[in-house]
Amino acid sequence: MSCKYLIIGSSHAGLAALDAIRVRDSEGSIILVSREEYMPYSPTILPYVVSGKSDPEKIYLRNEADMERVGVEFRRKARVVKLNATDRNITLESGENLGYEKLLLATGAAPVPPPFQGLKDVPYQVLRTLDDALELRRTMEGAHSAVVLGAGFIGMHAAEIMAKAGKKVTVVVRSRVLRGYFNEECSSLITQIFSAHGVRIITGTGVSRVEKSNGGCVVCLESGEDLYSDFLLASTGVKPCTDYLIGSGIEKNEGILVDRKMRTNTKHIYAAGDVAEGPDFFTSEPQVIPLLTNAVAQGKIAGANMAGEEVEYEGGISMNTFNFFGNRVLSIGLSEPFQTGNGGQVLEERDDEKKRFKRLVFQEDKLIGARFLNVELNPGVIVYLIKKQVNIGPYAEILFQQPKEISHWLMLEMEKKETVPLRNKEKR
Amino acid sequence: MKSFWDTFRIEYGGCPPDCSACIEACVTERKDDMWGGGCIKPIHVPEVNFHGVTVCHQCSQPACKEVCPAGAIQKSEIDGIVRIEGEKCVGCALCTLACPYGGVDYNADKNKAFKCDVCGGEPKCVEACKYGVLSFMKSRPVYGALCHEDVFVPGVALCAGCAAEHAIRFVMRIIGKEALLFTSPGCAPLMVGRFERVAVTLMTNVASTMTGVKRYFRKMGRDVVTVAFAGDGATADVGFQSLSGAAERGENIIYICYDNEAYMNTGIQRSSTTPLRAWTNTTPLGKSRQGKQQPPKYLPLIMAFHGISYTATATTAYLDDFAKKIAKAKEVKDGMSYIHLLCPCPTGWRFPTASTIEVARKAVQTNYFPLWEAEKGKFVLTHQTRFQRPIKEFTKLMGRFSHLTEEDLAEVQEMVNARFATIKGLAEL
Numbered sequence: 021m022s023c024k025y026l027i028i029g030s031s032h033a034g035l036a037a038l039d040a041i042r043v044r045d046s047e048g049s050i051i052l053v054s055r056e057e058y059m060p061y062s063p064t065i066l067p068y069v070v071s072g073k074s075d076p077e078k079i080y081l082r083n084e085a086d087m088e089r090v091g092v093e094f095r096r097k098a099r100v101v102k103l104n105a106t107d108r109n110i111t112l113e114s115g116e117n118l119g120y121e122k123l124l125l126a127t128g129a130a131p132v133p134p135p136f137q138g139l140k141d142v143p144y145q146v147l148r149t150l151d152d153a154l155e156l157r158r159t160m161e162g163a164h165s166a167v168v169l170g171a172g173f174i175g176m177h178a179a180e181i182m183a184k185a186g187k188k189v190t191v192v193v194r195s196r197v198l199r200g201y202f203n204e205e206c207s208s209l210i211t212q213i214f215s216a217h218g219v220r221i222i223t224g225t226g227v228s229r230v231e232k233s234n235g236g237c238v239v240c241l242e243s244g245e246d247l248y249s250d251f252l253l254a255s256t257g258v259k260p261c262t263d264y265l266i267g268s269g270i271e272k273n274e275g276i277l278v279d280r281k282m283r284t285n286t287k288h289i290y291a292a293g294d295v296a297e298g299p300d301f302f303t304s305e306p307q308v309i310p311l312l313t314n315a316v317a318q319g320k321i322a323g324a325n326m327a328g329e330e331v332e333y334e335g336g337i338s339m340n341t342f343n344f345f346g347n348r349v350l351s352i353g354l355s356e357p358f359q360t361g362n363g364g365q366v367l368e369e370r371d372d373e374k375k376r377f378k379r380l381v382f383q384e385d386k387l388i389g390a391r392f393l394n395v396e397l398n399p400g401v402i403v404y405l406i407k408k409q410v411n412i413g414p415y416a417e418i419l420f421q422q423p424k425e426i427s428h429w430l431m432l433e434m435e436k437k438e439t440v441p442l443r444n445k446e447k448r
Numbered sequence: 449m450k451s452f453w454d455t456f457r458i459e460y461g462g463c464p465p466d467c468s469a470c471i472e473a474c475v476t477e478r479k480d481d482m483w484g485g486g487c488i489k490p491i492h493v494p495e496v497n498f499h500g501v502t503v504c505h506q507c508s509q510p511a512c513k514e515v516c517p518a519g520a521i522q523k524s525e526i527d528g529i530v531r532i533e534g535e536k537c538v539g540c541a542l543c544t545l546a547c548p549y550g551g552v553d554y555n556a557d558k559n560k561a562f563k564c565d566v567c568g569g570e571p572k573c574v575e576a577c578k579y580g581v582l583s584f585m586k587s588r589p590v591y592g593a594l595c596h597e598d599v600f601v602p603g604v605a606l607c608a609g610c611a612a613e614h615a616i617r618f619v620m621r622i623i624g625k626e627a628l629l630f631t632s633p634g635c636a637p638l639m640v641g642r643f644e645r646v647a648v649t650l651m652t653n654v655a656s657t658m659t660g661v662k663r664y665f666r667k668m669g670r671d672v673v674t675v676a677f678a679g680d681g682a683t684a685d686v687g688f689q690s691l692s693g694a695a696e697r698g699e700n701i702i703y704i705c706y707d708n709e710a711y712m713n714t715g716i717q718r719s720s721t722t723p724l725r726a727w728t729n730t731t732p733l734g735k736s737r738q739g740k741q742q743p744p745k746y747l748p749l750i751m752a753f754h755g756i757s758y759t760a761t762a763t764t765a766y767l768d769d770f771a772k773k774i775a776k777a778k779e780v781k782d783g784m785s786y787i788h789l790l791c792p793c794p795t796g797w798r799f800p801t802a803s804t805i806e807v808a809r810k811a812v813q814t815n816y817f818p819l820w821e822a823e824k825g826k827f828v829l830t831h832q833t834r835f836q837r838p839i840k841e842f843t844k845l846m847g848r849f850s851h852l853t854e855e856d857l858a859e860v861q862e863m864v865n866a867r868f869a870t871i872k873g874l875a876e877l
Contacts, residue, residue: 032515032517036514062517062518062519063517064517064540064542065517065518065538068518068538068540073538073539074518074536074538078536079518079519080519081517081519082519280835312515312517312542313515313542313545313546316514316515316546320514332835334834339545340545341540341541341542341544341545343539343540343541343554343556343559346556346557346559347556348541348554348556350545352545398544398547398550398552398553399544399545400511400544400545400546400547400548400549400550400552401548401549401550403545403546403548404548404549407548418493418495425491425492425493426493427550428489428491428502428550429491429493429496429498429500431548431549431550432460432461432491432500432502435549436460
């Protein structure tokens with residue numbers, strides 16, 4: 021069996037590529053392959069499945085009728101085990117080969133098991149697939165306490181959900197909360213908010229080993245403390261799923277290396293999403309940015325290029341938003357200027373009482389990063405200012421003081437420059 | 449699916465400093481909406497005396513929809529409105545991070561995202577606006593309100609894929625059909641013959657003829673818009689002295705040169721704007737010489753240094769940029785406006801008729817033809833490519849460069865780089 025476009029992976033990157041192809045080529049045959057038994061869904065929705073906010077029956081991004089309408093053959097439970105680039109086909113777990121003219125690898129990422137001693141004997145949970153989420157929900161029901169290993173967005177989100185469900189939650193992290201996104205100042209405010217809601221956060225210590233205890237487990241910390249809990253949730257990061265690429269000749273570093281057109285080193289093969297390592301917006305260096313927004317952007321680019329148009333990716337920008345206990349924290353772009361003292365400028369303000377934090381990072385006259393905790397604004401507009409490299413210059417200070425209004429104004433000014441005053445008002 | 453829908457029209461920055469009627473109407477309309485309200489945003493920045501308003505654009509490819517992990521956002525195929533299904537929304541607020549225009553908001557109390565739904569087709573904010581800043585346009589008149597009618601609708605007698613045809617049609621849609629059009633022998637007369645207000649002059653005297661007509665009408669007390677649409681031969685070679693004279697005298701005319709880089713209408717003979725090493729019928733590929741031996745005359749800079757009021761370069765691959773320049777040229781009342789338009793010619797450049805736009809785009813992306821404008825001597829690059837492409841990406845698209853060797857390419861690349869450096873230097877002054 022073969023097709024014109026073969027897409028492996030049916031999450032955001034795969035679906036965005038699918039749409040981008042169909043906009044340009046309404047006829048070409050498409051096969052969409054998923055290793056799961058479900059219709060396409062987003063890993064981002066899973067914490068809400070755990071909390072019960074989302075009905076697991078209603079999280080699907082496409083149904084069978086949608087697939088039929090756009091003329092796509094959707095294959096479930098079809099794990100890819102081998103890519104044969106010279107023969108231009110892939111081998112599924114069932115042994116079937118699927119041929120392609122253009123191939124997109126959007127296989128995403130999987131949790132990295134933490135390297136703690138004893139973990140292989142102690143059952144622990146992760147949160148990456150729908151099955152994980154359903155299992156975590158079941159486990160949670162009978163449990164009273166939980167230990168979360170790692171304090172990234174997934175770990176903190178799970179901690180919030182479990183705390184809200186009345187569990188005794190402890191988060192253990194070697195450095196600090198959300199280290200990849202926030203500096204010490206902001207991170208400690210977030211820690212305070214979690215602590216105020218009964219979540220114990222232990223920072224600055226590693227885990228020496230984990231052990232089974234009756235009905236649950238013990239986490240022994242390097243600090244000497246032993247934590248008893250009913251179950252463990254490991255959220256110590258993800259890494260791209262590339263096991264099927266062995267022997268394929270596809271070049272990879274941490275993820276699959278792609279250029280600005282999302283092409284791999286092998287002809288007719290593209291990669292996008294969490295599995296891809298594409299250019300960074302600021303440095304153009306290859307980087308894996310495992311975030312939904314990047315997956316969508318890369319998927320669109322890959323799809324367009326697969327369908328014959330030439331479109332280039334502007335580069336990935338790390339950005340995220342996280343709502344917890346009625347608070348909202350935002351991280352966009354870089355946290356430090358490229359080189360301090362060399363055109364770099366940072367404006368920062370922290371209000372412990374109101375639990376507010378804001379930080380803007382500039383390089384020359386341009387915004388390159390922003391961090392906000394409990395500041396009302398539309399973050400997409402801030403992203404716009406960074407992406408369009410809007411010259412902020414003398415307005416940096418008022419942007420810092422009133423980020424919502426000034427960011428909108430700067431965006432409107434920029435848009436005005438790009439729109440056309442076609443006809444005079446009185447002649448309308 | 450429909451191609452366009454009813455839409456808001458917002459007068460940019462037209463609000464009075466203390467008005468909030470629209471937001472009040474919006475909040476009132478949606479107060480019973482359990483998912484939140486207050487979708488339209490007044491933006492007041494007294495520091496720069498800006499008072500305006502912004503609201504969701506109801507994008508054709510909504511970024512908010514693309515990133516929603518819950519599949520809660522959909523664009524209606526019936527009325528084009530982008531709606532959030534409140535039941536499905538989990539309040540992750542990724543949509544607010546994806547929307548570049550601030551069209552979606554997050555309500556922390558209700559833990560939901562909310563946005564404008566145009567009140568189902570009769571927006572209350574528009575009813576509340578007393579200052580004419582907000583209006584709601586039905587789909588049919590939108591296009592007509594933004595552009596004039598197409599005066600060339602019956603069809604034209606030019607080659608398939610002609611960029612000049614696309615360009616003159618576009619120029620007249622923006623300038624308006626009241627303008628007087630001048631052209632000279634070349635491809636353009638084949639097309640503009642259908643337009644009643646056109647004069648076809650000789651190749652030598654386009655600019656001087658339009659000067660006379662303009663002055664005559666001024667004497668009669670009428671300010672008419674005069675537009676020349678002439679090829680590179682009539683502009684850079686044969687008619688240059690009359691053009692240069694009119695520019696130096698500061699005549700209030702709009703002169704658009706459609707540069708297809710050779711005498712295409714008479715059978716592809718070299719002109720002074722034909723690029724270095726390009727093939728034409730009079731610069732053939734021989735044993736000792738291949739293609740044109742001289743670098744092209746860079747006319748737009750020569751025109752700018754006449755000290756005229758407005759000079760610009762444009763191509764049909766960047767129509768928004770072109771439109772803005774035409775509109776600016778039309779506003780000039782104290783001197784000459786000159787627009788140099790790169791017009792890829794499938795017949796003479798030897799490329800497939802479907803590639804016209806791509807060729808023009810590559811010309812800009814390689815800095816072969818940088819887009820800039822100069823208002824009274826102030827130079828600005830109006831479109832900067834983030835990554836300059838090698839010149840080969842442009843030359844490989846067409847037959848007239850197919851004989852180029854690596855040395856030729858290096859030579860052309862060097863010329864492109866040097867010329868771009870000059871323009872960039874002027875823009876940075």
